[in-house]
Amino acid sequence: MLGFLIAAAAGFLTPQIESAVTKPLVSALEKRIPVTPNETRAIAFMVALLGAAVLCALVDSGSVFGVIIGAILGYFGLRIFNAVKAEIEGRTGD
Secondary structure (H helix, E strand, O other), X not given: OHHHHHHHHHHHHHHHHHHHHHHHHHXXXXXXXXXXXXXXXXXXXXXXXXXXXHHHHHHOOOOHXXXXXXXXXXXXXXXXXXXXXXXXXXXXXX
């Protein structure tokens, strides 16, 4: 369960680490590998998952499946919540 929560936090924090961590990494990568602007968010997600994996290994918690589900729910959590909320509000208005 702890691995799930760590991965959910990593997925949720992906947009926040994009400018702080990923921009310098992309700058270093662009010297050797072409990186398009739309790949920056994917690189941020990979960095966040790498951090989550290291934390999960250090605390010896979480299965691979739990970490993956946690990361997906963390990344898309606000969008899923807003979609469910809009659906509920739409039904109560009838």
